Amino acid sequence: MSTTPVLPTPDEVGAFYDQVNHLLQRFLGGSMHYGYWHGPDDDSGFREASERFTSIMVDKLRVGPGDLVLDVGCGTGGPATQLARTTGARVVGISISAKDVELATARAAAEGVSDLVRFQRANALDLPFDAGAFDAALAFESIVHIPDRVAALRQIARVLKPGARLALTDAFQRGPEMTQADRFGLMKVLAAWRAAPLVGFDDYLDFAREAGFETEELSDVSANTKPTNAKVFEAIFDYVREHDDAPAGLVEIVDSVPHFGGELPVGEDDEEHEGVLVFVGTRRAG
Numbered sequence: 001m002s003t004t005p006v007l008p009t010p011d012e013v014g015a016f017y018d019q020v021n022h023l024l025q026r027f028l029g030g031s032m033h034y035g036y037w038h039g040p041d042d043d044s045g046f047r048e049a050s051e052r053f054t055s056i057m058v059d060k061l062r063v064g065p066g067d068l069v070l071d072v073g074c075g076t077g078g079p080a081t082q083l084a085r086t087t088g089a090r091v092v093g094i095s096i097s098a099k100d101v102e103l104a105t106a107r108a109a110a111e112g113v114s115d116l117v118r119f120q121r122a123n124a125l126d127l128p129f130d131a132g133a134f135d136a137a138l139a140f141e142s143i144v145h146i147p148d149r150v151a152a153l154r155q156i157a158r159v160l161k162p163g164a165r166l167a168l169t170d171a172f173q174r175g176p177e178m179t180q181a182d183r184f185g186l187m188k189v190l191a192a193w194r195a196a197p198l199v200g201f202d203d204y205l206d207f208a209r210e211a212g213f214e215t216e217e218l219s220d221v222s223a224n225t226k227p228t229n230a231k232v233f234e235a236i237f238d239y240v241r242e243h244d245d246a247p248a249g250l251v252e253i254v255d256s257v258p259h260f261g262g263e264l265p266v267g268e269d270d271e272e273h274e275g276v277l278v279f280v281g282t283r284r285a286g
């Protein structure tokens with residue numbers, strides 16, 4: 001039982017989203033990121049919880065009309081269009097998935113914000129922009145696919161102006177000590193999602209320092225995002241059960257669960273091995 005992590009390449013990540021993005025955005029309330037619930041009594045639907053999390057992340061950037069924001073790993077454009085609509089800032093969204101760019105561009109047109117938002121295919125590890133081109137950056141659940149977090153953060157730091165803010169979410173490892181079987185199960189599920197190995201929560205302080213950011217906030221929002229996983233896995237399971245032509249990427253996710261003891265990889269709060277963090281930093285001068 002090898003627990004050696006599988007490291008996804010950008011091309012593999014792009015091919016995965018090319019196949020599944022239209023369905024994932026449907027299952028995840030319009031975007032492709034966690035929802036944010038205020039607590040166990042919050043019965044908001046997925047769309048509301050998803051837009052709420054976007055709004056929380058957008059507020060952290062403190063941008064307005066005239067600012068230019070980079071959205072790293074923009075998905076199908078939900079966060080970028082919401083950002084432009086609510087702040088008046090301009091946004092350039094990049095994704096390694098050509099299909100993401102197609103859907104995001106159509107969404108911007110449908111929402112009437114094409115004058116503020118544009119999307120292009122690009123690799124976060126090789127950003128095709130000049131140094132200091134952006135006033136802020138958002139990386140909403142995209143860096144989870146990049147094994148070398150510092151390399152990605154360095155690229156973002158390079159294209160930000162000194163003092164500009166970055167807000168991101170990432171998955172981190174938490175919970176009780178993992179058995180060999182837990183590690184194997186988690187590795188299979190992460191591989192199916194083309195996700196990189198989980199990082200440690202405190203690692204972010206070092207990543208930020210190494211990449212040229214001052215940390216302003218590092219918080220654990222796992223309790224708020226918790227309902228997401230069960231809802232998404234259930235939607236994927238239902239879809240695959242009901243559709244013989246379900247994309248291979250979704251079938252692989254379903255097939256990864258038996259390695260998790262046949263249970264959905266979600267448990268009680270203190271049993272879960274995957275948490276969600278929010279990091280906000282400002283680009284150091286020099």
Ligand SMILES: C[S@@+](CC[C@H](N)C(=O)[O-])C[C@H]1O[C@@H](n2cnc3c(N)ncnc32)[C@H](O)[C@@H]1O
Nearest residue numbers: 031032033073074075095096123124140142145
């Ligand atoms: C979970 S989705 C999040 C999408 C979007 N940020 C949202 O919140 O709806 C991950 C996104 O990161 C993008 N991504 C992952 N690795 C990337 C890379 N190396 N370069 C560019 N985009 C990448 C994927 O193509 C996908 O759009």
